Amino acid sequence: MLKGRSVIEPSDLTVAEIDEICNLAEKMIVDPSAYIDVCHGKLLATLFFEPSTRTRLSFESAMLRLGGKVLGFADANATSTTKGETLADTIRVVSSFVDVIAMRNPKEGSSLLASHYSTVPIINAGDGGHHHPTQTLTDMLTIRQITGCFENHTICFCGDLKFGRTVHSLVEAMSRYTGTKFIFVSPQELAVPDYIINQVIKPARIEYKCAERLEDVIGEADILYMTRVQKERFFNEEDYIRLKDSYILDANKMKLAKDKMIVLHPLPRVNEIAVEVDDDPRAAYFKQVRYGMFARMALIAKVTGVL
Ligand code: CP
Numbered sequence: 001m002l003k004g005r006s007v008i009e010p011s012d013l014t015v016a017e018i019d020e021i022c023n024l025a026e027k028m029i030v031d032p033s034a035y036i037d038v039c040h041g042k043l044l045a046t047l048f049f050e051p052s053t054r055t056r057l058s059f060e061s062a063m064l065r066l067g068g069k070v071l072g073f074a075d076a077n078a079t080s081t082t083k084g085e086t087l088a089d090t091i092r093v094v095s096s097f098v099d100v101i102a103m104r105n106p107k108e109g110s111s112l113l114a115s116h117y118s119t120v121p122i123i124n125a126g127d128g129g130h131h132h133p134t135q136t137l138t139d140m141l142t143i144r145q146i147t148g149c150f151e152n153h154t155i156c157f158c159g160d161l162k163f164g165r166t167v168h169s170l171v172e173a174m175s176r177y178t179g180t181k182f183i184f185v186s187p188q189e190l191a192v193p194d195y196i197i198n199q200v201i202k203p204a205r206i207e208y209k210c211a212e213r214l215e216d217v218i219g220e221a222d223i224l225y226m227t228r229v230q231k232e233r234f235f236n237e238e239d240y241i242r243l244k245d246s247y248i249l250d251a252n253k254m255k256l257a258k259d260k261m262i263v264l265h266p267l268p269r270v271n272e273i274a275v276e277v278d279d280d281p282r283a284a285y286f287k288q289v290r291y292g293m294f295a296r297m298a299l300i301a302k303v304t305g306v307l
Helices: 015-030 054-065 087-094 110-117 133-147 165-174 194-201 214-220 237-243 275-279 285-303
Strands: 043-048 069-073 100-105 122-127 154-158 181-185 207-211 223-226 262-264
Touching: 015 133, 015 285, 043 054, 043 087, 054 069, 054 100, 054 122, 054 133, 054 285, 087 100, 087 110, 100 110, 110 122, 122 133, 122 285, 133 165, 133 223, 133 262, 133 285, 154 165, 154 214, 165 194, 181 214, 207 214, 262 285
Parallel strands: 043 069, 043 100, 100 122, 154 181, 154 223, 181 207, 223 262
Antiparallel strands: none
């Protein structure tokens, strides 16, 4: 039962609940008109203390497509945070107005903290370099729509695996499926954090390996998950400039990949996927964006308890 529950990281959802959300999202994809009124009378707040295009707008379009309404802010500088109001107080206030809150904040752990003060479900829309569970639902719905299942995939994550919260969340979620294997491609400085290896991957007995060159391993991948180097999490500009173009997926590298491999990217993309790859039938990152709206529609419907 998801009604009334906050979703802070993928492990807040059981495998059965992820299936339930994806099943509902798939029904919504097939017949969206059947759901245009299910959230009538419900309100979603989108509290974005950090920039976003996809996540905020797909939450908002999701609620509007369910017949609900949306309020919120995309610029924390226009809120009483600037006067010194704490996140706890902001959440106490906003949760007295709405039925569900989607929140993004640059501080790791902020969504969990918010859930302690909220009287309505908090959906974490990204907390610093920590987690981004609705991106994971987006990624998983895309994987299931294209491949038909969650099992037996070798997933190659490439880019900024240290700060990339979407990587941490997808690893946490996919570690629970039979036959999952991971390949991590990054510069040493942007390697996947030790806590993900020691607390998630090793206990799940998942086979994994690390590499520094994408060309060496791309041929083994069923799913290639490209990521942007997260400029906003670097402490100095020089390091960012040195690392930002570490990996660029182009048509030549795609020649080394399996015919059925799919390329995912949470977006925004900067340089890490050449535009020439967009026309490759294996490029799924724009389909992924649309699936994200349906994944969020299903999640909103579940946590508000309307379905
Ligand atoms: N994927 C994602 O989180 O994109 P935005 O930062 O645009 O929301």
